[in-house]
Amino acid sequence: MMWDDDTQDERSLADKLEKFQRGLLNIATGKERPHSETFKRLRHELLAAPELSTHLPDYIRKARDPDQFWEFIQPKFATYQERRQFIRNSMRPALDHLEGNERSPGVEPITQSLKTFDPENVGAAWQKALDRRNADPAGAITAARSLLETVCKHILDDAGAPYNNKADAGALWAQAAAVLNLAPHQHQEEVFRTILGNCQSVVNGLGAIRNKVGDAHGQGRRPVKPKPRHAELAVNLAGTMASFLIHTWKDKTDES
Template sequence: MFEKEQAGFNFLKSKDVYAILDGDTSFRSDALDEEVSLPYQSGPKLVEVLNKFGIDASYGSSSRWMYVEALLEHCIENNRVSDMLAYFFNLARFQKEFSGLTPEEIKRRHAVIVEGAIAAINSILFFGGHELRCFGNNYVITSVDDVPAMSIPSINTIDRSYIKDMANRAQEDIELGNFDSALTKARTLLEEVFCWAIERKGERPSSSGDVGKMFSQVKCLYNIHADKTMDRRICDLVNGLNKIVDSIGQMRNKQGDAHGVGASRVNIEDYHARLAVNAAANVADFVLSVVHRAERDRH
């Protein structure tokens, strides 16, 4: 399934798609009653993006579309196409274009332009029977007749390498200015580790999507409770995990890309995003250790 999903992104390999992503092609927005486009990406800027995504590149005589194609190919190989698209669609890229506008107008125009860009890409993919769809900050290529249902993938193996990789990818999002995507990854990391821990006990995770409820389920299954027999300082530390999990879940719901924008959206800085990512990684590592200890004791 993974290889099939990645192969689907090959349908994005088109100069017409590249021209939309790098800001060369404009498209009509009925909501704004004007021609709009994604922010223009110069050749040096695209090289900078390539470098940030781990590609050793330098500015030369290549056409701009060739840089976008090289980036897409790299991201397909490394399962990072969603990160790539999140970069091109990220609000931070629009700072110059939206200068002087009110926050409300910035949010409105950004949402409309990104929606229009995806529609413009789909007008190209349509003739091949395919469509780019967005679920939160995850992008997939599907048949135009498919009605996919996004769900948390079944995680067979959770280890420290997995946690580190997810945290590193979130930190890369922060370097690229994609704070929304970083918060989504922080929340997803908690969700996947909690689901894994619950399934190791033969139970089904809460279907509500509330990471706080999932964490409560984990604590109950593994007896992670602060009680009177524990040192007060340890009790305080364990109780503090509840606040961390709840805060990351709420930040993601209000700030993260999975639920769009709204009146309750909060503004964060890069250090806030780093704090959320690091905190999520620490909680995930703690739960991983608890599960391993419980399984060792059982055997």
């Protein structure tokens, strides 16, 4: 059923928004109404998303359940077609905003790679980083580092390699790289040693920028505030590095 409480079709904010819109259309046109609790949950999650809330129509803030939305839409328009057009037009800014965020170069292949590897943890961590880039750059940077740590731990778990659960992203990357034969000292060719050393430097840098401008630590009277472009750089780097690890791990396991 389209509106049961199964969240498997809600992988991202865009999925939740589209599902919520379908529920609004159902209410407005006399079709099967969404479950009240599901409606309330989705409404709360959409309004709580800082990158989305300012793009949502005002009636979502006022209509707290299906009955209240019906009381709003029913007298406003006489025909189903008018109601459908109104809902779609009023929801378009929010949908366009999210779709615009998803069209960054390289995002889609990284998304597919990470979600295929582990949709509930890795995929969710990546989506959180994507969703926060514009409205919450500091949160996006923190999420980017968490993504790398999660991927490294998953690979180390799968490889049966012990690690310190409190280790930072740089240390976890070094361990995972060694398991995957990606550590610089495991190669003779200088070009590979340089590239792989730079990969370690990128991960160390992501950890450093997270400590400097992320939202995981308090700051003084002159806080450093990252901008969306800083968040986009951090998120894209983290996604690329995480995807590289995953593909290497898959190649390694396929060969064994």
